[in-house]
Amino acid sequence: MTSQWTTHGVELLPDTVRKRFRPDADGDPAREWLALTLLDRHAPGLAPRPLSLVGRTVIMTRLPGVPLRGTELTRTQLAALARATDRLLRAVPPGAAAVLPERRWYVRDSVAAIRRRAVQPSMPALAAGVRWLAGAEAGLLAGAATAVPVLGQADGNLANFLWDGADVRLVDFEDSGRSDRAYELAELVEHLSAWVDTDLDAAAFLARFALSPAERARLLECRRLFALLWLVFLSTDPATEARNPLGTTARQADRLLALLDAAVR
Structure with missing residues (x-):
């Protein structure tokens, strides 16, 4: 096929x-x-x-298994997804990860795309996100420069995570490269596939990772960045909006506003 x-x-x-x-x-x-x-x-x-x-x-x-996207994740599947993600982010030694090419859609690329597409924000949530980014950009870039480097998959689509009944395995690394753990976790939980047609409990998933206070702070900022990026795509790219259920853009706006109001936990 x-x-x-x-x-x-x-x-x-x-x-x-x-x-x-x-x-x-x-x-x-x-x-x-x-x-x-x-x-x-x-x-x-x-x-x-x-x-x-x-x-x-x-x-x-060829790996066995079926994509997790479009399913109602069980507690067992959530645990397996966390194990696989943790294994990925720990797999490559930091010294080897540090010399990899930067992953696609890392902080600088994402910020540039937002600035290019959201010149005149068309909705209150988008305007709020652009204002937030003006003050957060320097910290996001500094965090990328100082974080422990990891091999990032660079695609949090749950269609790329295969469940074989016991474990989860990963496919699709065409955009992969040097990244950091908080950024990769943020991409996974903020990907549209995590909530549009799949029920990923972000809090339960993230609770399975032992993050330092600095990583937790960066995780929230990176989640905001990805939520803003998705809202930009949904509100400025008709093809992205058309691929998703009616009402996705409004729900994404609410998601971004909730993250902008959230505190580090």
């Missing part, structure tokens, strides 16, 4: 997967190959095992 996405086509064979990247798209086979190679070395079994890189095609093993 072959499925076509924006940046690549995926051919699912009985035991392997062929991921062919389009030359005219942003998908990066080198990033995917590097991440899979590192995880095969440091956390075998967590992600597909890389088999070969031929031109713009990555061939890897």
Whole structure:
């Protein structure tokens, strides 16, 4: 079976997967190959095992399981998702993660996209988010520079987390690279897939991670950033809005305002 996405086509064979990247798209086979190679070395079994890189095609093993997106997560699945995420963020030693290329859509990219698209905020929540960002940008960038580096998957879509009945494994690393733990956790819990068609209990999920006070503070700021970024996409990109249920933009606005009012816990 072959499925076509924006940046690549995926051919699912009985035991392997062929991921062919389009030359005219942003998908990066080198990033995917590097991440899979590192995880095969440091956390075998967590992600597909890389088999070969031929031109713009990555061939890897096929993992068992079904996507968590679109499901009602059980307590067991939530625990497995947290274990897999924690394993990913601890897998690559900081020294090795520090020399990786910066992940796509890291702080600077996200801030730039917001500023570019939200020149004239069209709704109160968006205006509030832009005002917040004016005061938070320097701290977000400084946190990225000083945090312990990790390999970031750079895609919190729950469709990329496969449940096999006992464990969760991860796929899709085409945007991966150097990141930090708070940023990656924030992306996962603020991704639209976590609440639009899946019931991810963000508080219960995040409670499974032992975060330092500094990480907790950064986590809230990063959640605000991702919530604002999603609201920008939903309110300025008709294609993003059309892909989601009616009312998603209004719900995202409420989500952002709640995070702007939240305190560090």
